[in-house]
Amino acid sequence: MSDPTTDAATEAFVAHRNLLFTVAYEMLGSAADAEDILQETWLRWVTVDLAQVRDLRAYLVRITTRQSLNRLRAMARRKETYVGSWLPEPMLTAPDVAEDVELAESVSMALMLVLETLSPTERAVFVLREAFGVDYDEIAAAVDKSPAAVRQIAHRARRHVDARRPRKTVTQNETRAALESFRRAIESGDLQGVLDVLAPDIVFMADGGGVKQAALHPVLGAEKAARYLLGGTRKRGTRLTTEPAVVNGSPALVVRLDGEIDGVMAARVENARISGLYYVRNPAKLTHVASETRLTLR
Structure with a gap:
C-alpha cells in the first residue's frame, strides 16, 4: 500500500521538475551539475513535513537555490584550474523555448556569460527575481539574507547585467x-x-x-x-x-x-x-x- 505523503511529495516534485532544472541550470551554467542538484533537492524534499509547507513550488525552489549556491561556490574553485575559457554547457532545446522570448533570453549563451561575472549570491538573486519573478521575501529565505539586503543585491546585479547585455533586442x-x-x-x-x-x-x-x-x-x-x-x-x-x-x-x-x-x-x-x-x-x-x-x- 502506497504512502500518501510520499505520493504527494513525488507528485509535487515531478510537476515542478522542469522548473527546478531551469533554476539550477541558470544558476550554474552546467546541465550536468543541474541534474545533480535535482537529485540533492529530491533527497531533502522527501524529508520535509508537507503539512507545514504552504507553497510547495516555492519551497522546492528554495531547496534548489540553496543547493545550487553551494555547488556554485564549489564550481568557482573548479574554474580556477580549468584549461582555457569556460563556457556554459549548451543544450538542445524544444521549439517552445525559442517562442518564449523571456525564457530564451534568460538561458541564452550571451546572458549566461554575463551571469558568470556576478558573485554566487548576486547570481542567485538576479536569476530568481528577473527570470522567475520570485518575491523578495522568498528570495531572502532562499539565500539567507534580509529582504532589504536582497533588494540592494538585486538592484546591483541588474545594473551590472544591463551594462553588459546587448542594448538592442535581436529577433x-x-x-x-x-x-x-x-x-x-x-x-x-x-x-x-x-x-x-x-x-x-x-x-x-x-x-x-x-x-x-x-x-x-x-x-x-x-x-x-x-x-x-x-x-x-x-x-x-x-x-x-x-x-x-x-x-x-x-x-x-x-x-x-x-x-x-x-x-x-x-x-x-x-x-x-x-x-x-x-x-x-x-x-x-x-x-x-x-x-x-x-x-x-x-
Whole structure:
C-alpha cells in the first residue's frame, strides 16, 4: 500500500521538475551539475513535513537555490584550474523555448556569460527575481539574507547585467540569418565571407576544457577570429559540416568533423553581424545536444 505523503511529495516534485532544472541550470551554467542538484533537492524534499509547507513550488525552489549556491561556490574553485575559457554547457532545446522570448533570453549563451561575472549570491538573486519573478521575501529565505539586503543585491546585479547585455533586442530571424551567412562561408572556407558577417570588434571564445584544442584566451577582432576559425576548422583531410539547431532557446550551429559532432557554436548578433561567437568543444559539455531538454520559467 502506497504512502500518501510520499505520493504527494513525488507528485509535487515531478510537476515542478522542469522548473527546478531551469533554476539550477541558470544558476550554474552546467546541465550536468543541474541534474545533480535535482537529485540533492529530491533527497531533502522527501524529508520535509508537507503539512507545514504552504507553497510547495516555492519551497522546492528554495531547496534548489540553496543547493545550487553551494555547488556554485564549489564550481568557482573548479574554474580556477580549468584549461582555457569556460563556457556554459549548451543544450538542445524544444521549439517552445525559442517562442518564449523571456525564457530564451534568460538561458541564452550571451546572458549566461554575463551571469558568470556576478558573485554566487548576486547570481542567485538576479536569476530568481528577473527570470522567475520570485518575491523578495522568498528570495531572502532562499539565500539567507534580509529582504532589504536582497533588494540592494538585486538592484546591483541588474545594473551590472544591463551594462553588459546587448542594448538592442535581436529577433530569432536576425540571428538565424547571420548564422546562415556564417555557415556558408565557414563550410566553403571563404575568408571574405566570414569577415563580412563578423563585427569588427567580435569576441570569439572556444572551450575545449583541455581535452580538445581551443584558444586559451578570447580572440578579439574580425581578422584574427576569421583566420583562427578557418585555420582550426579546415584541417587537411577533414570534412567540416554545420547544421542549424536551437540551442539554449536561440539559433545555433552544431559542427561536425567527418560526420562526428565536434562542438556547438552559439552567437550574439548586433546590427546584423556576429559580435560574439562561442564554440563549445569540450566533449563533457556536449551530452545535452543529442536530444531536447525541456525548460520553463513557471
